[in-house]
Amino acid sequence: MTYRAPIADLLATMSQTRAANNLPAETEEAEPVLEQAAALAQEVLAPLDRVGDRHGVSLGPEGVRTAPGWREAYETWTAGGWNGLTAPEESGGSGLSQSLGAACFEIWSGANLAFALAGLLTSGAIEAVHRHASDDLKARFLPKLVSGTWPGTMNLTEPQAGSDLGALRCRAERAPDGSYRIFGQKIYITYGDHDMTENILHLVLARLPDAPAGTRGISLFLVPKVLVDHEGRLGGHNDLRCVGLESKLGMHAAPTCTMSFGDAGGAVGFLIGEEHRGLACMFTMMNNARLAVGLEGVAAAENATQKALAFARERRQGRGRPAGPEMIPIIRHPDVARMLMTMKAYTAAARCLCHLTAAALDAAREGSDTAARREAAERAAFLTPVAKAFSTDIANEVASLGVQVHGGMGxxxxxxxxxxxxxxxxxxxxxxxxxxxxxxFATRKLPLAGGTVLAREIADMRRTVDKLQAMAQPGFGHTALRLSEAVTALENASAAMQSRLGDDEVEALAAAAPYLRLFAIARGGTALADLALARPEEAERVAIARFFAESLAPAATGLERIVLDAGAALADDPEAWLRALD
Amino acid sequence: MTYRAPIADLLATMSQTRAANNLPAETEEAEPVLEQAAALAQEVLAPLDRVGDRHGVSLGPEGVRTAPGWREAYETWTAGGWNGLTAPEESGGSGLSQSLGAACFEIWSGANLAFALAGLLTSGAIEAVHRHASDDLKARFLPKLVSGTWPGTMNLTEPQAGSDLGALRCRAERAPDGSYRIFGQKIYITYGDHDMTENILHLVLARLPDAPAGTRGISLFLVPKVLVDHEGRLGGHNDLRCVGLESKLGMHAAPTCTMSFGDAGGAVGFLIGEEHRGLACMFTMMNNARLAVGLEGVAAAENATQKALAFARERRQGRGRPAGPEMIPIIRHPDVARMLMTMKAYTAAARCLCHLTAAALDAAREGSDTAARREAAERAAFLTPVAKAFSTDIANEVASLGVQVHGGMGxxxxxxxxxxxxxxxxxxxxxxxxxxxxxxFATRKLPLAGGTVLAREIADMRRTVDKLQAMAQPGFGHTALRLSEAVTALENASAAMQSRLGDDEVEALAAAAPYLRLFAIARGGTALADLALARPEEAERVAIARFFAESLAPAATGLERIVLDAGAALADDPEAWLRALD
Known part of the structure; x- marks a missing residue:
């Protein structure tokens, strides 16, 4: 089974989530774009997925070598203009909507996660350079980033500084010509080196000598692998190199590099934004990237579901109950069908959450008035952590179910x-x-705009539940009841979370993960119901919305209780907890 | 961090679960055995775990080669008499209890899953030969199996026959000397060939020419790799060989073989039990193996938890809230502590379920009277699928949390x-x-003995809840309330399941997995509370029971709803479901 881009699902989801953000559908423009993306993904990228996994990458004296076919595929992909799909037209991009960009990114990632990852990082770099770099830097580097000729990387992590960027030690020194010299080591740098392009543009976080401690003393630099003169011609190699590759659980085709900067006097770097304000620029990259990682989750879940479905239609075991004369495809066994529907429904819900976020980003730009644009921007900020976390959590679960459906072959x-x-x-x-x-989500997004962003989401979910209840269509089964219970659970849990902020931080932090999951289930379940209500003629959308409501959303009632109790034991007596963990 | 055998937890769990099966504690005999097992596991087996994973196995003209050190470790292990721990003394075993055998098997598996797997298969073969083979076969083969000198394998699966053994095609022919000749291919044969021992005893399912179709026409044969004369001397190579090795996600050190029998005239085999009655013999092996696989889950979860805990105590990121002057170990972040407690509590609950099963097996043999022994045997049969499925499901979840706690390093x-x-x-x-x-579990164990086995379990859980409620100790928080809700959810779901059997098979089958999970949560949660109640001086057991009740058991309320609704949509209109899966 090779991956097929789920174009109909994408178009339906886009049109529904754009409508939910008061934007017109763009089906007519989108369809041909998705079809071209699908053709490239299916014909060029998907066949390289196993090749890349098996072959991996290697580090030699010339740097990192990618798997056979990788370089050519990257050239084909950039030649098609796919790298700059959502980048601004003035810098050579296509200026398409975030919705459409999200749909295309899902398609690349569904066909080949490790390949699409290269583009994800470049997108972040485009955003950071476009928003924060000087005109001179933009002129020299932005068109190359947008075309993908010189892809971008994100150099954040150091051994002592992972989630805690305040602990960064890489240093930068001012050079007389206004540029900087960068020194230090970075780890876990995805596509930190490779042989697919003539140059690579590293975005590197480092500290100036007079920088304040912590996150307020970090600056962002653009550090090209190969130096570029003012006419844009490639010169000598910059003072940086990949000194090690990680051996990873997966993503074998995407090199994860240890990068060393400044071993021979300092790597030439250019400041992006202001000194000591690099973290704000980095967050521009990261927010963009968070939605994209959520989409990786959707893509992987879709791919796993397609593979499991194809297998379950072919593979015959057992004769059913009551037993028939022939072995039946395992898709006909209720427990296997349950697993497959779980995969389908989680994937569809996660796609809705990511596209609600993408459409909110579009509405923040295209909205009818200032208030609408502000509300849309708030919504995008609010939903981004949910889109990222829920989509990738369910992707792990769906991928594991995919293995399970295959039995021993999995x-x-x-x-x-x-x-x-x-x-x-x-x-x-x-x-x-x-x-x-x-x-x-729990400590910054929940209280956003005095809690009104959350309140708008809940009101929106209630409207869907009311519509379902008023309709009382038998095909929906207990959808209205179960979604109503989920929204009520969310309301109760949200009230508890709001009352904790400030005072009961330990409880709020301990409850954060189950609270996010509860929100995602209520939001995802109602979004699937919206999709089904908008297309009553597509019975399969009703079946998926119903399955989600009846077989996945009931987790909400448990999550409410978990949120309510969470952290009480820890706050009562943190030492007893730690002893239990001894 | 290297694995440490959790001796105190094992002894506490064993004493509690044996008491719950009306058996005396055997702490005094058990403790030195577990300490010796721990020493061997920690010193010999654990260091080979990574070696085996990296090195894997290879197939050459001489057969399968295992990783460096593997053969020596196997010799050390069998020389210690560990292979025959629970085997009957009359065949050279130590005749120890299933409880103690389970504890030791968890220790081997915690140190090195791929290594312990060899012993798991031999145990099944011992059981089948001991119970079903002729005296002559027993005399020739059982002592070698018990010592582990000639380990056993299980040859069930064929390409078209995985879960559905009725579809087997391997054939057997009667030979004039009373033996048989075996022909055909088997796949996924764990330790089907290796260089650790001079001989391997294959237990092979095959069909005689006049066998009825389906599962009632399968016979079980003992097929040695090297032929053995009547004095027990090794002779020529039997007509069987490994023709391929699978490349697997994990368990790299344990060869998964494609076995070919009878390419040169027929492999010599000996019937175990009666002709056409092989499946019953095979189930003897499988039931034993199912509990052991549950224990693999416990062991892996324990190992993952230990690794994550060690990492979380060392790794420092962030300064806490409110921010302190120093970076704090990540174990002090409430969300990380939540993940670690989840790992701890699931592992402890699964260990209780496996040991309730093992102790029931002991009580079925040692119980005070016939009725007690019958009830214990019913309980073991009832709990076996729960111990297997819950322990391995949570093992996947706990192992994934273990990766998550490690962050990028995971x-x-x-x-x-x-x-x-x-x-x-x-x-x-x-x-x-x-x-x-x-x-x-749902279709055969739930109705066992007219539903009285289930009723006894539920009554037992209720007693625990009553005790917690009567005690009203503040350290238990909402434990009584949440467990009471879980038991009520189980009662409601059980009533629904019972009413479906026979009539609403589709609903029962579609609800089976969430129903098993619901039972396991209620049973595991109350067992942890029992453990805490029995040892009020060990505050960490209270903390774990409370965490399970407050943060994991609430899933029960959702699972009840899922069970109630499950399959209705599928039963209403199976074609709509299948269309949704298109």
Missing amino acids: YIEDTGAAQILRDIRIAAIYEGTNGIQAID | YIEDTGAAQILRDIRIAAIYEGTNGIQAID
Whole structure:
């Protein structure tokens, strides 16, 4: 089974989530774009997915070598203009909507997660350079970033500084010509070196000698692999190199590099934004990247679901109950169908959450008036951690179900089911662990605009429940009841969370992850119901919304209780907890 | 961090679960055995765990080669008499209890899953030969199996026959001397060939020419790798060989073989039990193996928890809230503590379920009277699928949390966290997928003895809840309330399941997996509370029981709803479901 881009699902989700953000559908422009993206993904990227996994990458004296076919695929992909899809037209991009960009990114990632990751990082770099760099830097570097000719990387992590960027030690010194010299080591640098392009533009966080301690003393620099003169011609190699490759659980085709800067006198770097204000620029990259990582989750879940479905339609075991004369495809066994529907429904819900976020980003730019644009921007900020964490959490679960549906064959690497499990496992960790997303959501997004952003979401969910109740269509089963219970659970848990902020921080932090999950279930479940209500003629959308409501959303009632109790024991007696962990 | 055998937890769990099966504690005999097992596991087996993963196995003209050190470790292990720990004394075993055997098997598996797997298969073979083979076969083969000098394998699966053994095609022919000739191919044969021992005893399912179709026409044969004369001397190589090795997600050190029998005229085999009655013999092996696979889950979860705890105590990131002057160990971050407590509590609950099962097996033999022994045997049969499925499901979740606690480092293979995730992923699949366990539980175990086995379990849980309520100790927080809700949820769901059996099979099958999970949560949660109540001086057991009740058991309220609704949509309109899966 090779990956097929889920174009119909993408178009339906886009049109629904854009409407939910008061934006017109863009189906007519979108469809041909998605079809071209699908063709490239299916024909060029998907066949390289196993090749990359098996072949991996290697580090030699010339730097990092990628797997056979990788360089050519990257050239084909950039030649098609896909790298700059959502980048501004004035810098050579296509200026398309975030919705459409999200749909295309899902398609690349579904076909080949490790390949699409290169583009994810460049997108972040485009955003940071476009928003924060000087005109001179933009002129020299932005068009190359946008075309993908010189892709970008994000150099944040150091051994002592992972989630805690305040602990960074890489240093920068001012040079007389206005540029800087960068020194130090960075770890876990994705696509930190490779042979797919003539140059690579590293975005590096470092400290100036007079920088304040902590996160307020970090500056952001653009550090090219190969130096570029003012006419844009490539010169000598900059003073940086990959000194090691990690051996990872998955994403074997995407090099994870230890990068060394300044071993021979200092790597030439250029300041992006202001000195000591690098973290704000970095967050521009990271917010963009968080939604993209959520989309990686959707893509992997979609791919796992497609593989499991294809297998379950072909594989025959058992004769059913009552027993028939022939072995039946395992998709006809209710427990297997349950697993497949779980995969389908989680994937569809996560896609809705990511596209609600993408459409909110579009509405923040295109909205009818200032208030609408402000509300949309708030909504995008509010939903981003949910889109990232929920989509990648369910991707792990869906990928594991995919292995399970394959039975013993799922454990064999040939099937590809295990590769998805391995590849996607990083997504819940990078670009801010899902724990950090949950804390961001519970402590910064929940109180956003005095809690009105949350209140608007809940009101929106209630409207969907009311509509379902008024309609009372038998095909929806207990959808209205179960979603209503989920929204009520969310309301109760939200009230508890709001009352804790400030005073009962330990409880709020301990409850953050189950609270995010509860929100995502209520929001995802109602979004799927909206999708089904908008297209009553598509019975399968009703079946998926119903399955989510009846078989996944009931977790909400438990999550409410978990949120209410969470952290009480820890706050009562933190030492007893730690003893229990001895 | 290297694995440490959790001796105190094992002894506490054993004493509690034996008491729950009306058996005396055996702490005094057990403790020195566990300490010796721990020493061997920690010193010999654990250091080979990474070696085996990296080195894997290879197939050459001489057969399968295991990783360096593997053969020596196996010799050390068998020389210590560990292979025959629970085997009957009359065949050279130590005749120890199933409880103690389970504790030791957890220790081997915690140190090195791939290594312990060899012993698991031999145990099953011992059981089958001991119970079903002729005296002549027993005399020739049983002592060698018991000592582990000639380990056993289980040859069930064929390409078209995985979960559905009725579809087997391997054939057997009667030979004039009373033996048989075996022909055909088997796949996924764990330790099907290796260089650790001079001989291997294959237990092979095959069909005689006049066998009825389906599962009632399968016979079980003992097929040695090297032929053995009547004096027990090794002769020529039998007509069987490993023709391929699988490349797997994990368990790299344990060869998974494609075995070919009879390419040169027929492999010599000996019938075990009666012709056409092989499946009953095979189930003897499988039931034994199912509990052992549950213990693999406990062991992997324990190992993952230990690794994550050690990392979280060392790794410093962030300064806490309110921010202190120094970076704090991540174990002090409430969300990380939540993940670690989840790992701890799931592991402890799964260990209770496995040991309740093991102690029930002991009580079925040692019980005071016939009725007690019958009830204990019923209890063991009832709990076996729960012990297998719940322990291996939570093992996947706990192993994934272990990766998450490590952050980016968890994705790097050096840490070992990823290896546990890869290695244990098979346990939810082999020895009957967890879906099959759930169906066994819901359709055969739930109605066992007219539902009285279930009723006894529920009454037992209620007694625990009553005790907690009567005590009203503040340290238990909402433990009584949440466990009471869980038991009520189980009662309601059980009533629904019972009413479906026979009539609403589709609903019962679709609800089987969430129903098993619900039972396991109620049973595991009350067992942890029992453990805490029995040892009020050990505050950490209260903390773990409370965390399970407050933060994991609330899932029960959702699972009740899921069970109630499950399958209705599928039963209403199976075609709509399948369309949704298109």
